[in-house]
Amino acid sequence: MLIRKPSDLPYSQVTPKNQYLNRRRFLAGSVALGALSALPEARANTKLTGVTKSPLSTNEPPTEYKYITGYNNFYEFGTDKGDPAQNAHKLKTSPWTVKIEGEVAKPKTLDLDAIFKIAPLEERIYRHRCVERWSMVIPWIGFPLNALLKQVEPTSKAKFVAFESLYDGKYMLSTFQAGISFPYVEGLRMDEAMHPLALLAVGLYGETLPNQDGAPFRLVVPWKYGYKSIKSIVKIRLVEKEPPTTWNLAASNEYGFYSNVNPEVDHPRWSQAKERRIPEFSMRPTVKFNGYGDQVAGLYTGMDLRKYH
Amino acid sequence: MRKILSSRWTKPVLFLLCLMPLGALVWRYQHQDLGANPVEFITHATGDWTIRFLLITLSVTPLRKLFHQPPLARYRRMLGLFAFFYGCLHFLTWFSLDKSFDFAEMGKDVLKRRFIFVGMTALLLMVPLALTSTAGWVRRLGFVRWQRLHRLVYFSALAGTIHYFWLVKSDIRLPLLYFGIWTLLMIYRLMDWRRAQPRAERAKATTPSTAYLRD
Numbered sequence: 001m002l003i004r005k006p007s008d009l010p011y012s013q014v015t016p017k018n019q020y021l022n023r024r025r026f027l028a029g030s031v032a033l034g035a036l037s038a039l040p041e042a043r044a045n046t047k048l049t050g051v052t053k054s055p056l057s058t059n060e061p062p063t064e065y066k067y068i069t070g071y072n073n074f075y076e077f078g079t080d081k082g083d084p085a086q087n088a089h090k091l092k093t094s095p096w097t098v099k100i101e102g103e104v105a106k107p108k109t110l111d112l113d114a115i116f117k118i119a120p121l122e123e124r125i126y127r128h129r130c131v132e133r134w135s136m137v138i139p140w141i142g143f144p145l146n147a148l149l150k151q152v153e154p155t156s157k158a159k160f161v162a163f164e165s166l167y168d169g170k171y172m173l174s175t176f177q178a179g180i181s182f183p184y185v186e187g188l189r190m191d192e193a194m195h196p197l198a199l200l201a202v203g204l205y206g207e208t209l210p211n212q213d214g215a216p217f218r219l220v221v222p223w224k225y226g227y228k229s230i231k232s233i234v235k236i237r238l239v240e241k242e243p244p245t246t247w248n249l250a251a252s253n254e255y256g257f258y259s260n261v262n263p264e265v266d267h268p269r270w271s272q273a274k275e276r277r278i279p280e281f282s283m284r285p286t287v288k289f290n291g292y293g294d295q296v297a298g299l300y301t302g303m304d305l306r307k308y309h
Numbered sequence: 310m311r312k313i314l315s316s317r318w319t320k321p322v323l324f325l326l327c328l329m330p331l332g333a334l335v336w337r338y339q340h341q342d343l344g345a346n347p348v349e350f351i352t353h354a355t356g357d358w359t360i361r362f363l364l365i366t367l368s369v370t371p372l373r374k375l376f377h378q379p380p381l382a383r384y385r386r387m388l389g390l391f392a393f394f395y396g397c398l399h400f401l402t403w404f405s406l407d408k409s410f411d412f413a414e415m416g417k418d419v420l421k422r423r424f425i426f427v428g429m430t431a432l433l434l435m436v437p438l439a440l441t442s443t444a445g446w447v448r449r450l451g452f453v454r455w456q457r458l459h460r461l462v463y464f465s466a467l468a469g470t471i472h473y474f475w476l477v478k479s480d481i482r483l484p485l486l487y488f489g490i491w492t493l494l495m496i497y498r499l500m501d502w503r504r505a506q507p508r509a510e511r512a513k514a515t516t517p518s519t520a521y522l523r524d
C-alpha cells in the first residue's frame with residue numbers, strides 16, 4: 001500500500017538540497033529575471049499513468065524516496081553510495097535503444113517508447129537485499145521480463161539470458177577506478193528469467209526511474225542480491241552457455257553466478273545472516289531467497305546452494 | 310613557526326581540532342544527517358580517522374627533522390592517543406551495533422575473517438602504547454626500551470591499512486594511498502637510521518679508548 005502525500009507532489013519535484021543551493025548561487029549571479037527561463041530543466045521524472053497494483057507486492061512500508069535515490073551502488077558513477085546521485089545526471093537516457101538478440105526467432109531493437117509499451121505497467125513493491133547487508137523496500141514500476149522474452153521467441157538453444165549495461169568511458173569511471181570491469185554484465189538462467197517475479201523496471205514511486213537507479217530501464221530480481229539487478233540496459237542476449245557476470249569476474253569466491261539471498265551461506269568476509277533495513281540502526285534476520293522462497297525455491301530443487309552460490 | 314609550535318595555546322587548540330571528527334558525527338546524529346546507513350557512516354568515519362591519526366602521528370618525527378622544528382615533538386603523544394581513541398570508537402561501533410555486545414560472536418568473526426583479525430591486531434597493538442604513554446612510564450622503562458616498544462606503532466598503522474585494503478569490495482584507491490604514505494614514512498626512517506648508523510658505530514669504536522684515556 002502506497003501512502004500518497006495529499007498534495008500529490010511528485011517525489012522528483014522535491015528539490016534535492018544540492019540543487020536548490022546551486023540554484024541560489026545561480027540566481028545570485030543573474031540580475032535579469034528573464035534568466036530564470038534559462039535554468040536547466042531539473043531532471044524531469046515523468047509521472048507514469050495507467051499503472052496497476054500488483055498482488056505480488058509486499059505490504060511492508062516502502063523505504064523513503066530520498067534513500068532509494070541517494071544511496072546507490074552504481075560504480076560507473078562512483079564507488080561511494082552518494083556518488084551516483086551526484087554524477088548520474090551525465091547519463092543521457094534519450095534517445096535510447098536496447099538490442100534483444102542471440103538465440104531468438106525475432107531479434108529486436110527497441111527505442112524508449114517501445115520499451116514502455118512492451119506490457120501493461122504494474123507497481124510492484126519488492127524487498128531489495130544488497131550483498132553488503134543492507135536492504136530496502138522499493139515500489140518499482142515495470143513489467144515481467146518474460147513479457148519481453150516471449151515477444152522475441154527464444155529458440156530451443158536459449159538456456160541463459162545475458163544483460164549488458166551502457167558504458168561510456170568519457171563520463172564514467174574506468175575499470176581501474178572502480179575495480180570492476182565495464183561494461184557491467186549480468187545473467188540469469190532461462191527459467192529464472194521467465195519467472196513472473198523477474199521484473200524489468202522503468203520507474204519507482206510512480207515516476208520514471210531517476211538516473212542513479214538505472215534509468216531508463218533495469219532488471220529487478222528480488223530473490224537475488226542487488227548486484228544481479230543490472231541497471232541501464234542496452235543489450236539483452238539469449239545464449240546457450242552461462243554468461244560471464246561482472247562481480248563474479250572481479251572475485252569468483254565472493255560472488256557466484258546465482259547469488260540467491262541466503263542467510264546460511266556467508267560472504268567470505270561477512271555473515272549474511274542479518275541485514276540492516278535502511279535507515280535503521282539495528283539489524284534484522286535475513287530470510288532465504290529474500291522471503292520469496294515460496295515462489296522461487298522450486299527453481300533450485302536438488303541444487304547445492306553452497307556450491308552454486 | 311617555532312613560536313606558534315612552542316606556544317602554550319597550541320596544544321589545547323589542536324586538542325579541540327582533533328575532537329572535530331567526533332563532533333561532526335554527534336552533530337550529524339542530532340540533525341539526522343547520518344545518511345541512509347547511519348551505522349556504516351559511523352563505522353567508516355571512525356575507521357578512517359583512526360588510520361589518518363596513525364599516519365599523522367607517524368609523520369611528526371620526519372616533519373620535525375626535515376623542517377628542524379623540535380617543538381613538534383610536543384604533539385606526538387596527543388596525536389597518537391587520538392588514533393587510539395578513534396580506534397576504540399570504531400571497535401565499539403562494530404561491537405555494539407553489529408555484534409550486539411556478543412563476545413562469542415565477536416570471537417568467531419575475529420578468527421574467521423582475516424580483515425577483522427588484522428584490524429583487531431592493529432587496535433591491540435595500540436593498547437600497550439596508550440598505557441605507557443605517560444612520562445612516568447618513559448622513566449620506568451628507560452628511554453631506549455620505551456622507544457623500542459613504541460615502534461609497535463609502525464605495525465599498527467600497517468595492520469590498519471591492510472584491514473582497510475581487505476575490506477573494500479573493489480575500489481582500492483584510498484587504501485593504496487594510505488599504504489603509500491605509510492611506505493614513504495618508513496623509507497624516511499630507514500634512510501635516517503642508515504645515516505645515523507655509521508656515526509653510532511664510530512662512537513662505539515672510539516668509546517673504549519677514550520674511556521681508557523679518561524681513566
